Amino acid sequence: MPGAAVAGRALPSEATLLAGGKPWEKKPATYNKPLIGILAQACHYCPGRSYVAAGFVKWIEAAGARAVPIRFYNSEQELHRIFKSVNGIIFPGGLTDLWQDSPYVIAARKLWQWAKDANDAGDVFPIHGTCLGFQLLHILEANVSFTQLLVDTDSVAHPYTLDFTDAVKESTMFGGLADDLIEKLGDSQYNISMENHMFGLPPAHYDKWPLLRQNFNMVSTSKDRNGVEYVSSAEHKHYPFFATQWHPEKPPFEFGMHEIPHTLDAILVSQHLANSFVDTARRSSHRPESPEQELELMIYNWKPYFTLKDSVMDPSYDGPDMCYFFDRPDDEAPENSLTGRSAAVKSFAGHLSAAGQPKGEPTLQLAMA
Incomplete structure (x- = not known):
């Protein structure tokens, strides 16, 4: 594909990247059935100990991959077994504590370090962090x-x-994206990048903590409603670690929040980032230990809930349209209904304010998905 341009700056074509790009861009794809691990998050008002939003599952499926849930409370041995079986990992958006000593961050740090070790050994292994996952990659x-x-x-x-920024010229995520989509991403009459967060990373903090400037390319910034600037897209300089404070997975698959853009442009951008990430994962040499383990790992062993119909997430959470829940007492999901758990069920009607904030509930967790 031809390179795109941003304000006169040419983006690299795929051929250019493969010829002289980063190590993961030079290595050819070797596996066309990649498995992508998605780090599940804790939930307290839902029928399970943890969950994965189905939007992330569909996002990587649309690019030709298959999802594997990773429970953050698994033993280190089990975490490593799954890590060796998947070809990439998503740190998803959501609501959970990001204290450095929290079980979620401890598990993420192990996966992140193993991914670094794999890449250092020449084995491509990508991570994509969205929203809270963007923040998590920077915290780590x-x-x-x-x-x-x-x-x-x-x-x-x-x-x-x-x-x-000028770093877009070296971007894996945006390399090869059509010129008109690059231009529309920066045009306020289109607004096709979906932001949905209560915290952000100021660009100045890349200098306040030099490790960030040393190891990340700041690819884009954005501003909140009050003009506060934050980093909105970033890529690691040495590893195939990609981070978006915004949500590329929402436009094709989330419809409960009316602000989410569903234009063809938004869908094409989403698909491009999914294709880019999954194609990087195709270059990983990780494989399950056996066909039986491969089948056992995949998310198809669980049924999704239609959570837009019955909200069962934390009171301070806006709720994905569909979710997978893990380690609940009853492995069978009810027929598109959670009314049997009356203490947990909250209708979306009247639950959110016009700004998308929960009504009458304190915000205890870190970021919104």
């Missing part, structure tokens, strides 16, 4: 508390633009 790299790294932003239910 800077090794500081999220209370130091992040600031408040008014960006819940806020489709907006991406202001690209």
Whole structure:
């Protein structure tokens, strides 16, 4: 595909990337049935110990991959067994604590370090972090508390633009994206990047914590409703680790929040980022230990809930349209209904304010998906 241009800056073509790009861009694809691990998050008002939003599952499926849930409370041995079986990992958006000593961050750090070790050994292994996952990748790299790294932003239910930096010229995520889509991503009359978060990473913090400037390319920035600027897209300089504060997975697969853009342009951008990530995962040499293990790992062993119909997430969470829940007492999902759990069920009607914030509920967790 031809390279795109941003304000006169040419983006690299796929051929250019393969000829002289980063190590993971040079290595050919060797596996056309990649498995992508998705790190499940804790939930307290739902029929299970953890969940994965189905939008992330569909996002990578649309690019030709298959999803594997990773429970953060698994033993280190089990985490490593799954890591060796999957070809990439998603740190998804959501609501969970990002204290450095929390079980979720501890598990993420293990996976992140193993991914670094694999890449150092020449075995391509990508990670994509979305929203909370974007923040998590930066917390792991800077090794500081999220209370130091992040600031408040008014960006819940806020489709907006991406202001690209010169680093986009070296971007894996955006390399080969059509010129008109690059231009529309930066144009406020389109607003096709979906922001939905209460915290953000100021660009100045890349200098405040030099490890971030040293190891990440700041690919784009955005602003909240009050003009607060934050990093919205980033890529690691040495590893195939990609991070979007915005949500490429929502436009094709989430319809419960009316602010989500569903235009063809938004869908094409989403598909491009999914294709880019999954194609990087095709270059990984990881494989399940056996065909039986492969079948046992895949998310198809669980049934999705239609959570848009009956909200069962945390009271401070806007709720994905569909979710997979893990380690619940009853492995069988009810027929598109959760009314049997009356204490947990909350209708979406009247649950959210016009700004997308929960009514009458304190915000206890870190970020919205």
